[in-house]
C-alpha cells in the first residue's frame with residue numbers, strides 16, 4: 333500500500349522562523365526597527381499557557397521585542413480594554429495578540445475590535461477580515477497562513493484545484509477558504525450540516541479539516557492522492573485504560589491519520605503539523621505589521 337508524504341510542520345516552521353530572524357536582523361541593521369509582539373493571556377488555562385510561552389520564546393529567539401501580559405481570570409472588561417489601548421499606543425509594539433478563548437464574562441468581540449487593525453497579528457479584526465475578502469493587503473490569521481505555506485510547498489501552483497474546507501469558523505474555516513480562492517482554487521466550504529459530507533470531501537484535491545472533532549475524517553472520504561491539511565487540535569483520553577485512569581490525554585487531529593495516510597498523497601500530522609506553523613506565522617505577521625507601520629511596505 334502507498335503511504336502519503338508527510339508534510340513536516342517542524343521542518344517548515346523552523347525554516348520560516350529562520351527567514352523571519354534574518355528579516356528582523358536586516359530591519360534592525362538598516363532601519364533601526366525591532367518588531368515587537370505583545371501577547372495578552374487572561375486566566376490560567378493550561379493549554380493557553382503552553383501556547384503563550386511558545387510564542388514568547390520563539391519571538392525572542394527571532395530577535396524580536398516580546399512582552400507577555402498575564403491578567404487574572406476575573407479582570408474587568410474595562411481593565412482589559414485599557415491594556416489593549418495602551419498597547420495600541422505603544423510605539424515599541426507592532427503586534428498584539430489576545431489569547432482566545434477568554435474566560436466567561438469577557439466580551440471577545442469587543443476586545444478584538446479594540447485592537448488597532450494595523451497591529452492585529454491574529455487577523456481577526458473585522459477590518460482585516462473585510463480586507464482579505466476584498467483582496468486588499470491585510471493581516472491574515474496565522475493558522476490559515478500556515479496552511480497555505482504548507483500547501484504551496486507541497487503542490488506549488490494551486491490554480492484550478494478543487495479545495496474543500498470542512499469548518500466555517502472565523503479563526504480558520506472562512507479565512508482559509510478566502511486564501512484558497514485567492515490562489516485560484518475552486519472552493520467548497522462544508523460543515524456539520526452539509527449533506528453527504530463524505531461525498532463532498534471525496535471531490536477534494538485539497539482537503540482542509542478544521543471542525544474540532546477528533547478523527548472524524550476517514551479514509552473513504554479521501555480522493556486517492558489528495559493533499560490533506562489537518563488543523564484539528566483535540567485532546568482525547570488515552571485508549572490504554574491505565575493511562576486514561578491517570579487522566580493523561582493525547583493530541584489528535586480531525587483526520588483519522590493512520591488510515592487516511594494510506595489513501596492521501598500528502599498529509600500533515602498532529603502534533604507536528606499546522607500548529608507549529610501557527611506560531612511561526614505569528615512572528616511573520618509581526619514583522620509584516622512592523623514594516624507596514626514604518627511605511628516600508630504597502
Ligand SMILES: Nc1nc(=O)c2c([nH]1)NC[C@@H]1CN(c3ccc(C(=O)N[C@@H](CCC(=O)O)C(=O)O)cc3)C=[N+]21
Nearest residue numbers: 383430431432433454474565603604605607608610611
Ligand atoms: N488569539 C488566538 N490566536 C491563536 O492563534 C490561537 C488562540 N488565540 N487560541 C488557541 C489557538 C490554538 N493555537 C495553537 C497554537 C500552536 C499550537 C502548537 O504549537 N501545536 C503543537 C504542539 C501542541 C501541544 O503539544 O500541545 C503541534 O501541533 O505540534 C497549537 C495550537 C493557536 N490559537
